Amino acid sequence: MKESRTNTDWVSDAPTPAQLKEFFAQMERGKITKERLQAFLRGGVEISDMLRDWEKFYLETFGIKVDLSGLNVPPHKKGFDRLIVVILGITPQKIYDKCKDLFPCWKWTDKSLDEIVTSDRTAKDGTYAVWFKDVVEADEKLKNLSANDLKKKEISGITLEERLLYELKLFQETEEHLDISSWTLCAGSRCDDGYAPDVYWNCGKLKVNWYHSGHRYAHLRSRQAVS
Template identity: 35%
Template sequence: MAATTGEKARLLDLVTSVLELVRDGQRKPDGVSRILQTIKDNPNFISQLFPLHAPVEIITSGNFHLQLLDWQRFFQEVRGVKVSLKHLRSIAIPQAKDEFSWLVIMLKDMTANQIYNSMSQRMKCGKYFDNLDAGNHDRISDHDYIIRVRPRVEADEEFKNFSANQIAQVGIKGMTTVERLQLEDFYHWKTRDHLDKENITLCTGSRVPGGFVPDVNWHSDDDEVYVGWCGPGSAGGHLRVREAVS
């Protein structure tokens, strides 16, 4: 896929900035040269320069210490927010079956728009709605809270062919838009990869104006995380809920 004018301009700006850092002695020439040589020689330079980390640690219920440490690092490295481990431990972890072993931590006042804008600085993103926070949501970040979801790259297969209306009828709670974006950002930071590359997460915990249901997945054709929507009665094999315990 050909680079856009904006992408080319950003690349030239980055190259110029790096050369200025080398000139001013703030970056080592040999290190920069090795990276550039790798990019020149290897079409798959991304996997060589940024090998995948181990998958997000899957820890059984009642022992989430390593995940809390990861979230502490994530908030500081990605969001620039310093939060103590003591504070993260003070946030109630909901009781759930051991299979719900991924934590998703939401700090007070975090919004979908903020997270989307932060993600856009590090990966390509697209959205159908200008304001991702508009509408109604089962949970909002007026306080710190944690939800638990199953440790899966793809949304829950148990709920394929279920519409948002059907999910509500059987009493299953799904993720909100902001929670799904938070999990995407955390997962990408941890693994250098993306969620829902084959399927789509229906964010049934949210409703945008008009009663539509937001959805999130990785668009491989466009190499972007995309926030779209579907009708509350829409169902299909690739439309799936991620059950959330709160």
């Protein structure tokens, strides 16, 4: 049985040089909130604080009041410091529509994403949490690996829902965006034709596109999930 971490435990692993660089860059731009600075200074973030932050996010962003105090959060893994919480009933199209309310967006299809995208993890049956690396660009270590390659290697990739929520959460915190130079391959999701969605920021807008699940490129990289 997988050991779970309670929401009173702490994430206290030392930040990586890349994370420190990004943190101080955001401080210089005035994008670090008082809460994030306090968490950094005390050497860790209490998971219960993270969950309360997500409660605030869903209320302010979607108008949805949720209680996450009893949520079972997966054990923290060193280097994976960004917690994403996907609440019951939230779908890729709902998240995309909210993104579109806040900043320019484009997607490759006129159809609802809910109709054509399926994911390895969904909140259809209940709220869940998952960890990712807290970095702007998709994982350099996963470059030149297709969605099919990742599946063969049993590397769990980010879903479209998780990637769009990550975008919204970062924008709420910093008014900035993910994947300025890279494209996140949402290897945990598939379109109805078997292709894998990808998400990136380009020409002043968030773009949701797709790639063949066997294609691999240096700029097309997934984000590993810890769940």
